[in-house]
Amino acid sequence: MTLVKFNPEKRNSSLLPGFSDVFDSIFNDTFFNDRMVTRVPAVNISETENNYHVELAAPGLKKEDFKLNLERNNLTISVEQSSNHEDSQKNYSKREYSYSSFVRSFTLPDSADDNQIEATYTNGVLRIDIAKREEAKTVRRQIEIK
Structure with a gap:
């Protein structure tokens, strides 16, 4: 109804x-x-003192489905998924998350250290941590008032 x-x-x-x-x-x-x-997963991008964080919500996939590539300063996240025989037998009345393929690209800032990128996929969320270069990290100190 x-x-x-x-x-x-x-x-x-x-x-x-x-x-x-x-x-x-x-x-x-x-x-x-x-x-x-849009038929691409939603992305959250955040920043901490030492890292940039990218979180991509893509439920129903496996970590093997993702390909992460870094070329020049562009980080590309792609999925190329073949149709699952098990899913083709199901009769969906509504299906909102099904990604057969997508590509998301992000330009890394100059302050990102492209040699220190780590990615994990748990509970339907791909998390990518990109370290900042030492010179880009925030310097914090107490300033004395005279």
């Missing part, structure tokens, strides 16, 4: 009142629109 929002206050000039409300409800839903626009 699907719930459809109807707006009785809206004056429609169409021949079938409420007909356009059905499509407005479906196509103006932000959750639906977000999925129509």
Whole structure:
């Protein structure tokens, strides 16, 4: 069963009142629109004193599905997954996370140390830690007031 929002206050000039409300409800839903626009996993990027952190949410994959490449200053995360025979036998009524292939690329800042990049994949999240160069690390000290 699907719930459809109807707006009785809206004056429609169409021949079938409420007909356009059905499509407005479906196509103006932000959750639906977000999925129509992009079929790549969401990413969080953060920074600590010593590292940059990239977290990519990609449930349903295995760590072997990912390929991480660094060329010049571009970090590329890609997945090329063949269709799973087990999944093809299932009859999904709704399937929101299925990535057969995608590519995400990020330009590393000059302060990143491209020789110290580590990646782990646990609980559906790919975590990439990129160390900062020594000269880029924040210097903290107490300043005496005279």
